[in-house]
Amino acid sequence: MKKIANILAAAIMLFLLAPALAAYADAIVEPQNDFFNKYRSECVYLGRSFSANGEDGQVPLKTAPGAGKEIATIKNGETIYFEYSCLYEGEFWGLSPGFEGWGELSQFLVLYDYIAFEEEHLGEFYPYEGDYGEIEKAGRAFAWPWPGADAPLWAIEDIELEYFWADCAWKDGQGREWGFFSYSRGGSDIWVCLSDPENRDIPAFNPEPAPAPWESETEHIDIGGQGSVPTTLIIVIVLVVAVALSTALLIRKFWKPNQTGKGENSNG
Numbered sequence: 001m002k003k004i005a006n007i008l009a010a011a012i013m014l015f016l017l018a019p020a021l022a023a024y025a026d027a028i029v030e031p032q033n034d035f036f037n038k039y040r041s042e043c044v045y046l047g048r049s050f051s052a053n054g055e056d057g058q059v060p061l062k063t064a065p066g067a068g069k070e071i072a073t074i075k076n077g078e079t080i081y082f083e084y085s086c087l088y089e090g091e092f093w094g095l096s097p098g099f100e101g102w103g104e105l106s107q108f109l110v111l112y113d114y115i116a117f118e119e120e121h122l123g124e125f126y127p128y129e130g131d132y133g134e135i136e137k138a139g140r141a142f143a144w145p146w147p148g149a150d151a152p153l154w155a156i157e158d159i160e161l162e163y164f165w166a167d168c169a170w171k172d173g174q175g176r177e178w179g180f181f182s183y184s185r186g187g188s189d190i191w192v193c194l195s196d197p198e199n200r201d202i203p204a205f206n207p208e209p210a211p212a213p214w215e216s217e218t219e220h221i222d223i224g225g226q227g228s229v230p231t232t233l234i235i236v237i238v239l240v241v242a243v244a245l246s247t248a249l250l251i252r253k254f255w256k257p258n259q260t261g262k263g264e265n266s267n268g
Contacts (some may be wrong), residue, residue, distance in 0.1 A: 031083060031097045035064035039086065042221045046085040046094060048115060050108035051211045052076045059108065061101030065093040066224070071101045079111065085216065089224030092216060109211030114180070114189055117146035117206070119217065121170060128169035128179050132161055134197060141197035143190040147178040148206025153190065155200070169194065172205065 030036070036043055052059045052074040060070040065088035074080050082094030085105065092105040110116070118125075135141050139159055142152040147170060156164075166179030176195040182188075193202060 031095060031100060033064075033095060033100050033102075035067075035102070036084065036095055039223050042223050043084045043086045043095070044216075044218050044220055046082050048113060048214075049079055049081050049111045050094065050103075050105070050214070051111060052078050052080065052107065053109045053211075054107045059103055061096060061099050061103050063101060065089075065091070065102050065104075067102075072099050074103065080108070082108075085220070087216075087220035087222045090222065092214075092220070105214055108214065110214040111211050112146075112208050114146045114191065125168040125170050125180070128166040128177075128194070130169075130177070130194065132164070132194075135159055135164070135192075135194075136161055138198050141192045142200045143181075143188070143192060144178075145191070146206065147172055147176075147191050147193070148202075148204060150204045150207050152200050153188075156192075166192075166194065174205075176202070 030040075053076055054074075058073045058075045061072045061074065063069050063071055065086060080096055080103065081098065082103070082105070083097045084095040086093050086095075093102045094105050094108070095102050136159070140155055140157045141159060143154055143156050144152050164181065166181055168180050170178050170180070172178065176193055178191050179194045181190050181192055193199065196202065
């Protein structure tokens, strides 16, 4: 039941964020990388920042997953943005649009962000049904990376409500209501405290934790073919085996070979 509830919660969240995701997808400029262009359908949008954490004090970026040619190195502790991920021969790789290169994600730690916040609070979001009177009156609001972060990102000035609406909302432990915005003019995914939009000194009740190992929440198809088998393929195999077994059992139950007993022979 818990698994079903999580699936339903994820579906509701995707429904709430669908308009924002669609608008954002239209704005994405796909990277110019030969490997990406060849395996575009197997690559999954990631859009997260990572900190290098290589065994040798740095992590190489390569022209393609598993390639020998290095195009850059990222020193441990330095931050890099990966736009897409892929699964290649059992290992996850990320594509950096800045370097147009691939890094092995097991050698990076993902930074906490609004996506991590959503994963932690999945099922707590709801459609915002309030108004934007206070924001419209002030004409500005502070943008936060997530509710309860250490500090706001910036102040949004001269807000035009035509481009500014909450895709969903969430309440913190103090009853403050927060709205998640995909701000069309800024192209950023941000949170705004709808209850107190001009207050930049809201206490940090959810400060940024240390970077952590990344785990994929999305199914990937192994490009090299040596990793995990896609779920759809497993289902097909199971169905084929089930049909074959069922057919064998029916044949065994209802089919009997012709028997020519001695009694028949004696009458001939």
